[in-house]
Amino acid sequence: MAWHERQFKRRRQRGFDVENFCTTIPYLKGRWLHFPELDQRWKAGDLALMQMYEDLAERLEDRDVLILYNGANLHPEFVKWLKMMKVYTAGDPESEDILAKPLAPSFDLHLVNHVPSVETYQSWGLKHVYFWPLGSQTIEEEVDDLSEEVIRDTSRRPLPIVLFCERSSYRKERLDKLTQAFPEALCAGRGWPRGFVDWPEMWFAYRQAQIGWNVHNSTGFNFRTYELAAYGVMQICDNKSDLPQIYELGKEVVGFDSIEECIQLTHYYLAHPGEQREIALAAWKHWKRDYTPDRVWDRLVDVVEAYWPSFSKSPPPDASIIRLKLRMHSQRSCFYRLVQRIKHVRQRIARRLTRILSNS
Numbered sequence: 454m455a456w457h458e459r460q461f462k463r464r465r466q467r468g469f470d471v472e473n474f475c476t477t478i479p480y481l482k483g484r485w486l487h488f489p490e491l492d493q494r495w496k497a498g499d500l501a502l503m504q505m506y507e508d509l510a511e512r513l514e515d516r517d518v519l520i521l522y523n524g525a526n527l528h529p530e531f532v533k534w535l536k537m538m539k540v541y542t543a544g545d546p547e548s549e550d551i552l553a554k555p556l557a558p559s560f561d562l563h564l565v566n567h568v569p570s571v572e573t574y575q576s577w578g579l580k581h582v583y584f585w586p587l588g589s590q591t592i593e594e595e596v597d598d599l600s601e602e603v604i605r606d607t608s609r610r611p612l613p614i615v616l617f618c619e620r621s622s623y624r625k626e627r628l629d630k631l632t633q634a635f636p637e638a639l640c641a642g643r644g645w646p647r648g649f650v651d652w653p654e655m656w657f658a659y660r661q662a663q664i665g666w667n668v669h670n671s672t673g674f675n676f677r678t679y680e681l682a683a684y685g686v687m688q689i690c691d692n693k694s695d696l697p698q699i700y701e702l703g704k705e706v707v708g709f710d711s712i713e714e715c716i717q718l719t720h721y722y723l724a725h726p727g728e729q730r731e732i733a734l735a736a737w738k739h740w741k742r743d744y745t746p747d748r749v750w751d752r753l754v755d756v757v758e759a760y761w762p763s764f765s766k767s768p769p770p771d772a773s774i775i776r777l778k779l780r781m782h783s784q785r786s787c788f789y790r791l792v793q794r795i796k797h798v799r800q801r802i803a804r805r806l807t808r809i810l811s812n813s
Contacts, residue, residue: 456590457522460746463592467747469754474512476526478505485525487548488555495528498783506531510775513537518757521560525552529559534775536767538562540757544587546570546672562760564753567673568698583756586699588749589679589740591656596683599660604685604734607663607726613637614719615662615686617655618677620644623670627712631666634716638666659684663729664722666715667691674699679744682706682736687729689718699744705736 454475461473477483478501486494494502505526513519519535521527524543532539541557543549544566553570554577557563563574564585574582603609614635619642620628632638639658641647650658659665665681667690674692678699681688690696693708700706707722709715722729742748 459590459592460750463746464750469750472512472516474509476505476509476521476523478502478526485523485552487551489551491526491528492555495530500783502528503779503783506779507772507776510535510770510779511772513770514772520753524556527556529556531779532556532559534778535770537770538757538761538764540564540753542566542585542753544570544673546573547670549573561764562756564756568695569672581760584698585753585756586744586749587674587676587679588744588746589683590676590746591680591683592747593741593745595656599685599737601734604737605730607730610661610663612639612658612661612663613723614639614664614666615658616640616666616668617650617658618642618668618675621670624668627668630712631668631715631719635719656684659686662686663726663733664689664719666719668715679740682733682740682744685733685737687722687733688736689715689722691715700736700739703732705732705739707732 457473461471464471477485480501506528513535516537518538518540520540520542522542524541524545539560540562541553541560542564543553543557545552546567546569549570553574557574557579558577561581563579563582565571565574565582566585566587568584571582571584614637616628616631616638617640618624618628620640621644625644628640632640639647639662641650641655643649659681662684663686665677665686665688667675667677667681667688669675669691672692672695674695678688678690682700682705687707689707689709691709693702693710696702696706696708702708707718709718722732
């Protein structure tokens with residue numbers, strides 16, 4: 454949330470009339486809903502969900518474009534009621550079947566953070582699909598003390614290796630192999646003995662680091678992919694086959710296919726600081742050109758503006774009409790909830806009879 458607030462403040466300073474709205478229901482504690490659960494709550498007329506949709510409709514009355522940043526929690530039936538340009542963004546390939554595939558078709562434009570997802574979305578029959586890099590969390594002014602001379606100077610980087618990420622079950626085995634090979638590496642985040650570090654400590658460490666590992670849960674690219682470049686850290690990253698879509702392999706980033714390869718590359722670039730620093734410098738220049746938050750936002754704006762002339766413009770949503778539709782939907786949902794309760798009661802009775810008969 455703090456990151457989003459920073460970005461909205463930045464965009465307003467640059468003259469964009471943009472408002473933020475949180476589509477996460479408070480009692481879900483920040484969790485996004487898989488579509489089956491979202492659909493169930495929609496059909497049941499979940500009061501918290503309906504209230505969130507009413508509040509969103511009111512905020513949209515004077516807006517031209519809706520951008521759903523995280524790709525979650527807006528039911529497609531509700532989205533269809535919004536007669537405005539609707540932009541869907543998402544970047545988690547693991548959740549496409551339970552999130553993007555059922556939600557995305559109700560939107561006009563689709564911007565995805567994972568390059569292969571462009572073809573995936575197109576295979577669903579969606580026509581306006583674009584690659585949209587995630588970019589960094591850091592803005593240019595926060596690293597304006599960095600220069601080519603500073604980045605090339607290895608003496609300013611006493612920390613050999615850094616990695617800030619969750620030590621999740623998906624990658625724990627791989628991460629443990631890395632830290633066994635390089636016990637001097639600074640690793641922190643959920644699941645690590647050191648635990649979380651705040652932004653200032655993380656950014657200070659990046660300024661001190663020579664090499665940054667990037668190990669994903671599976672596919673796709675995270676903030677680290679761009680954040681390391683922003684601080685002049687040479688990145689050794691997995692998902693090697695997709696890396697050329699965002700960086701030049703061997704010149705701006707180093708990719709690997711196995712942890713054993715990552716270990717070998719880490720040894721090599723620690724022993725060859727000159728080559729290491731040139732790769733970090735090239736990535737930093739590419740970040741400044743394409744992957745700062747401003748450049749990433751401008752890329753989205755360019756896509757919207759290019760599509761706008763062909764978009765069939767409609768008046769912004771009328772909150773009173775949508776509110777009426779939501780309340781009518783809730784009334785119809787009462788019958789759905791009654792049917793569900795009867796179904797659950799029958800299932801409980803059937804299970805109880807089965808137990809009685811099996812014991813008799």
